[in-house]
Amino acid sequence: MGSFMLxxxxxxxxxxxxxxxxxxxxFATWFRTxxxxxxxxxxxxxxxxxxxxxxxxxxxxxxxxDADYTVEGDLRRQVAMNIKRLMDLACYRGLRHRKGLPVRxxxxxxxxxxxxxxxxxxxxxxx
Numbered sequence: 497m498g499s500f501m502l503x504x505x506x507x508x509x510x511x512x513x514x515x516x517x518x519x520x521x522x523f524a525t526w527f528r529t530x531x532x533x534x535x536x537x538x539x540x541x542x543x544x545x546x547x548x549x550x551x552x553x554x555x556x557x558x559x560x561x562d563a564d565y566t567v568e569g570d571l572r573r574q575v576a577m578n579i580k581r582l583m584d585l586a587c588y589r590g591l592r593h594r595k596g597l598p599v600r601x602x603x604x605x606x607x608x609x610x611x612x613x614x615x616x617x618x619x620x621x622x623x
Contacts, residue, residue: 534560 535542538556540549549557561567566574582590592599598611609615 530565534564 532542534557538553538560540553540557546554579590579593583594584590589599596611596613597604598608602608604612
């Protein structure tokens with residue numbers, strides 16, 4: 497059973513993710529595969545535009561996603577519980593989450609400002 501955030505947009509499903517696919521990102525590959533799987537299972541042409549789908553087809557897609565995938569609030573809750581579990585275990589990744597530092601091995605000597613917050617000035621430190 498997969499999981500992803502439900503995103504609604506106007507336009508061609510294939511064209512909407514061409515930019516992502518050009519980056520060869522895992523997300524783009526995964527999403528295109530899942531989109532093709534869902535449309536194939538329902539017998540809907542993948543190249544059809546969302547605005548050209550009937551209300552019945554849109555309803556079928558929504559029901560298929562709700563039945564087979566973790567979406568929206570449930571997915572956020574699942575991710576939050578996974579992070580909380582890591583923090584409760586006090587493993588390395590959990591400690592990094594607890595301290596608000598990068599979790600996946602990025603350097604912190606410089607950069608990492610997103611996770612660390614605004615730089616705090618240190619008295620007497622000038623070049």
